[in-house]
Amino acid sequence: MAQMVRALLEERFQLRTRVEKQDAPGYDLVVGKNGARLQLSPDQTPTERQPDSAPGAQSSAAGIGGGRTIPDGPLPRGSIRLKDNELTASAVTLTALAAFLSRQLDGLVTDRTNITSLVDLKLRFQPDLQPARIPLESILRGGGTNVAPPTRSAASIAAALQQLGLQLAAVKRSIDVFIIDSVQYPSEN
Secondary structure (H helix, E strand, C coil), rough: HHHHHHHHHHHCCCEEEEEEEEEEEEEEEECCCCCCCCECCCCCCCCCCCCCCCCCCEECCCCCCCCCCCCCCCCCEEEEEECCCCCEEEEHHHHHHHHHHHHHHEEEEECCCCCCCCEEEEECCCCCCCCEECCHHHHHHCCCCCCCCCCCHHHHHHHHHCCCCCCEEEEEEEEEEEEECCCCCCCCC
């Protein structure tokens, strides 16, 4: 199916693309020297809903992240909430936590802990929000209201993870980058 769609786009729009390898910053989530200090979830039954794949699994009272907001109160199993300076998770894998952290940082976070249990988490962050970014296009148009949300720094997240005996190790990754070389208005039917 994907090949058919690609062929259609190439024919109809004269779309020319290529895939190129590029180095990109990232992080590995690893266990610290003294071992992980995680609270296992009392119910180890796998959840159908994990934050790395479920819409709305992430909360954003401070404008950080995306998806629907999970209301205050008890978290559903398989959910992560980031509100103010606190991250709370209920019955999540560390792989799901890594995927969540990828959205908070400017780089892919990969779980390298080899811990497969479901965990409950409560992390307190230092309030070191980086300043909000205003896109240049918005300033030039006289807008200024389309402000990108502030993000937490890798240092703040790493310090919070140390509470759990986990660390973020900076790495360079080779990733595939999809590049569009040319595209034209569609041809007639």
